[in-house]
Amino acid sequence: MGTYVPSVELIARVQAGEPAAIGRLMSRAESGMAEAREALVRIHKLAGRAQVVGITGVPGSGKSTLVGKLARNLRTSGSKVGIIAVDPSSPYSGGSILGDRIRMSDLGTDPGIYIRSMATRGATGGMARAALEAVDILDAAGFGVVILETVGVGQDEVEIVRASHTTVVVSAPGLGDDIQAIKAGLLEIADIHVVSKCDRSDANRTLTDLKQMLMLGMREHKPADWTVPVIGTSAVSGEGLDELSDAIVRHHDVTSASDAGRAQRKSMAEFRLRKTAENLLFDRFVETTAAASGKLAERLMRRESDPYTLAEELLAATLAKEDDNERDVHSKIA
Numbered sequence: 001m002g003t004y005v006p007s008v009e010l011i012a013r014v015q016a017g018e019p020a021a022i023g024r025l026m027s028r029a030e031s032g033m034a035e036a037r038e039a040l041v042r043i044h045k046l047a048g049r050a051q052v053v054g055i056t057g058v059p060g061s062g063k064s065t066l067v068g069k070l071a072r073n074l075r076t077s078g079s080k081v082g083i084i085a086v087d088p089s090s091p092y093s094g095g096s097i098l099g100d101r102i103r104m105s106d107l108g109t110d111p112g113i114y115i116r117s118m119a120t121r122g123a124t125g126g127m128a129r130a131a132l133e134a135v136d137i138l139d140a141a142g143f144g145v146v147i148l149e150t151v152g153v154g155q156d157e158v159e160i161v162r163a164s165h166t167t168v169v170v171s172a173p174g175l176g177d178d179i180q181a182i183k184a185g186l187l188e189i190a191d192i193h194v195v196s197k198c199d200r201s202d203a204n205r206t207l208t209d210l211k212q213m214l215m216l217g218m219r220e221h222k223p224a225d226w227t228v229p230v231i232g233t234s235a236v237s238g239e240g241l242d243e244l245s246d247a248i249v250r251h252h253d254v255t256s257a258s259d260a261g262r263a264q265r266k267s268m269a270e271f272r273l274r275k276t277a278e279n280l281l282f283d284r285f286v287e288t289t290a291a292a293s294g295k296l297a298e299r300l301m302r303r304e305s306d307p308y309t310l311a312e313e314l315l316a317a318t319l320a321k322e323d324d325n326e327r328d329v330h331s332k333i334a
Contacts, residue, residue, distance in 0.1 A: 054164030
């Protein structure tokens with residue numbers, strides 16, 4: 001069995017772009033290891049240069065195939081491309097089903113592309129809990145573009161706009177609605193709209209409908225000097241991939257020094273702060289309620305009380321334990 005390498009010792013290897021170190025630190029972030037927190041703090045200070053591109057859309061729209069083709073296209077400019085592909089969780093192990101990585105297997109021979117599949121593990125909004133830490137790690141490792149592909153959950157999948165500099169919404173013809181983005185509530189968050197599988201005969205209708213909807217004024221939150229494009233792409237023929245790559249670069253150039261871009265970066269920071277606080281609070285809640293929840297669940301199962309009353313008892317016990325811990329800390333300091 002190999003010797004355990006402390007997380008802080010992985011930082012230099014991550015900066016050097018060593019895949020094993022990148023993967024190891026991501027795994028520790030994903031598992032929530034307390035030992036890795038100092039390393040992740042340092043990594044965050046080293047990050048901040050990469051353009052984060054969020055790819056979202058309803059299931060079946062061809063996101064994973066598009067991401068693979070887009071990454072290959074972006075590599076022609078010389079940029080290293082990192083991909084965080086959020087997959088559904090296995091209902092048994094809780095791990096990633098790895099469907100996205102399988103569809104991008106042809107990229108594995110390119111040392112300038114790094115792919116990481118992450119499980120949602122119950123997280124809502126289409127992103128994995130440690131996705132933002134993984135973005136930092138790839139950023140610090142020198143990847144100029146980091147693509148964050150969400151799981152594709154539909155109507156709730158709007159967190160991506162708070163986690164990326166450029167949001168690409170992918171639609172496809174023939175999935176039951178003329179414009180799935182409207183049904184999913186994703187129309188307004190897109191910086192770039194993509195209609196995949198545009199080699200199909202019914203793609204023109206989806207392209208036309210999207211353009212008409214955007215003309216109705218549903219872009220108030222976008223920069224005045226940015227017009228949301230609607231781009232048709234085909235993974236089979238490669239049509240539209242150059243146009244999409246150019247649009248991603250142009251959006252970064254337009255927003256990087258603008259007031260809208262600064263507002264977006266602040267929004268991303270606020271989202272990151274809140275999500276981190278939520279994760280810490282959840283971990284502390286699980287830890288402090290582990291002993292009491294079993295007994296209360298027995299009472300609930302026997303219907304000796306109701307969920308609301310028992311939940312209040314659980315919260316009261318948790319807060320009391322937190323108060324005791326805080327008093328212990330203060331007494332040690334005194």
